[in-house]
Amino acid sequence: MEKSGDSGAEASAGSKAPHLITVTFRIRRFNPELSADAVWEDFTLEIDPKDRVLDALHKIKWELDGTLTFRRSCAHGICGSDAMRINGRNRLACKTLIKDITTVKDGRSAKPITIEAIKGLTVLKDLVVDMEPFFQAYRDVMPFLVTTGNEPTRERYQSDADRARFDDTTKCILCAACTSSCPVFWNDGQYFGPAAIVNAHRFIFDSRDEAGEQRLEILNDKDGVWRCRTTFNCTDACPRGIEVTKAIQEVKRALITRRF
């Protein structure tokens, strides 16, 4: 099935504004209200190569097919709503520019850009997946500061070096790009997955926290950190540049040495 933007039919490269290029987006559609099967659908647009993939999705939704369904909110890579599989790699649609994922020849993209839902979580409609198992794994690692004793009157002290120890993992926006890029998670949804481990790391290595041992025990489980096969997919997928695999390795090492 093919639908085209702007002038209705596919515009020729000569008639459009010079900065625009013609791109076909091949989107994995699924709507159980209509059919039990998912299908690929093509949409061809004239679009500014500096636009985001999210801009293209909006153009399709607003001008061609209002039923196209995806989550988004902030549109600049902070809210974590729009993780999707773009050309086979997990990315945020709002942080991916068309020009960075396509080769242009004669004013057209050489190949279609494919967009599908992230893997390993149940697809509910088009690009929308069930996030509940993902957030459940997050909740299971005790993702909050645990302290004992009396509350200090002022702030707890923390040195710059102690603060830096877990800085990287505080950047997580819970978009699920890492977890849903992990082959272990695809095969077995019981695995906690990288994002939950990243958030455990954020507290295990926080000098103020006192529940590191408990979190390590949770992650020592058969579905815990030992399932990680160090494929680095998660690190490649993280839109926040977190060294996810390194964080997982640090948790593994802490489990062996019991030092953190």
Next chain:
Amino acid sequence: MKIHKYDTVIVGAGGAGMRAAIESTKRSRTAVLTKLYPTRSHTGAAQGGMAAALANVEEDNWEWHTFDTIKGGDYLVDQDAAEILAKEAIDSVLDLERMGLPFNRTPNGTIDQRRFGGHSRNHGEAPVRRSCYAADRTGHMILQTLYQNCVKEGVEFYNEFYVLDLLMNETDGIRKTAGVVAYELATGEIHVFQAKAVVFASGGNGKFFKVSSNAHTLTGDGQAAAFRRGLPLEDMEFFQFHPTGIWKMGILLTEGARGEGGILRNKDGERFMEKYAPVMKDLASRDVVSRAIYTEIREGRGCGADKDHVFLDLTHLPPEQLDAKLPDITEFARTYLGIEPYTDPVPIQPTAHYAMGGMPTNVQGQVLSDNDTPVPGLYAAGEVACVSVHGANRLGTNSLLDINVFGRRAGIAAADYASTSDFVELPENPAAFVEGEVENLRDATGNERVVEIRRALQECMDKNVMVFRTEQTLKEAVEEIGELRKRYRAISVQDKGKRFNTDLLEAIELGNLLDLAEVTAVSALARKESRGGHYREDYPNRDDVNFMRHTMAYREVGDDGTESIRLDYKPVVQTRYQPMERKY
């Protein structure tokens, strides 16, 4: 239709909603209804920091902070509320630290602080370090920390439940809160939540502008629902334009960039803020800086081929400092503009950012039905509310503060009210209005499209209701919005399904934006003076004799069904600060 019963219902799960939920869950059976997963809320996009006179790095006190807030708001601030904001700021920051928030630290391990626009030592002498921060993702860390603590406290969330109506019912001759009606996005099902207390914390409405730092989802749903039910909206003409949005896109680049030493420059490389604010320079308040930028552009000193932007220059700052203190915004410049901020200035323009106005509340977070009567059981906090601590212009870092101070207050007050009150009987057919709206939209066959009306609205607002306003532009806006509202009645959506119908959702959101845009333009037209974020070229001075008062807008429905907006006014609470001329 499903009916649920909770003591307290909180609408929205950004900073204010979750701060309220942490308190109210400890005290009453609470449900949080949120259009988005909590961690998707736009609190997470706030960057620069949260103000509190901790005095960790230099002398400071909450009285100076109170003064700066009142002056920043061009004296339209209710001074009793500003005092509470500044005083409780200190505990609010310390509470967050104890909840786990990873603030940046000073060499001796305390919370570090940096400069921010409009925050000064000793009543305007010089900039002061008052903003507590976590790199340039302070909002992200606040949102994450509050969510983490909601998980810890076992807060009950209804994710992707979109609240479309506020239920009230008359008992003992008083209109009291009965609950809310929500649309479940996943299934299309309508849910009625009966509640003794309701807290609106549903955020702002900045998506009626085109160049905006706001998320797509910030469509004023709470304000619009309250307004439809006859409750007033206060000071809606006051909208903040943040000076440094990414050129054309509007993505926020924190004021913290200037707090760290960044400088605004025009096409000649001139540090033009020296002309407009000799003391605070680039760290003057946001309304002042945004007007200065547009003045430079209008007088032909803008940058680029179209001279339509200016530069934020960070090139004199060491790359290590940018990496440590401003990693996200430098990344935005690289991602969206292909510009390396180490070596090249970043093109910026003012971007629609924050609604100072909203549902009027008192300092306990109770929503008012007129100038001073609270609606029993109804509360609001955060950007949806107008306490008013921001007056005519909010200071940077005071919104992350506002959501924590007044989110907490509203959560406690709502839960306390719920534990000492009875349920109010639901009105007859409580879901009728929402069911009707949803069915009408889903079945509509008109030929108007959401995208076209929304685009026209945003272009109209950018053209007529932005930084500079006149009688003529505002009249044009009122007229055009009226036309768009008529066209809106003939819209149809393509998605007729029940499951995740975001097409339908966007249509409802557009209806809310249209209602609120009209209130904004009508309120602005009537305010024939310039104050804070509201600048009238035809009335360039502040007029304390006639306009030292809050606007209160009410929706009126005539006997024949015609709708109109009635404006009333409310006095400003002044305690110890007499209005002075505002200079930075």
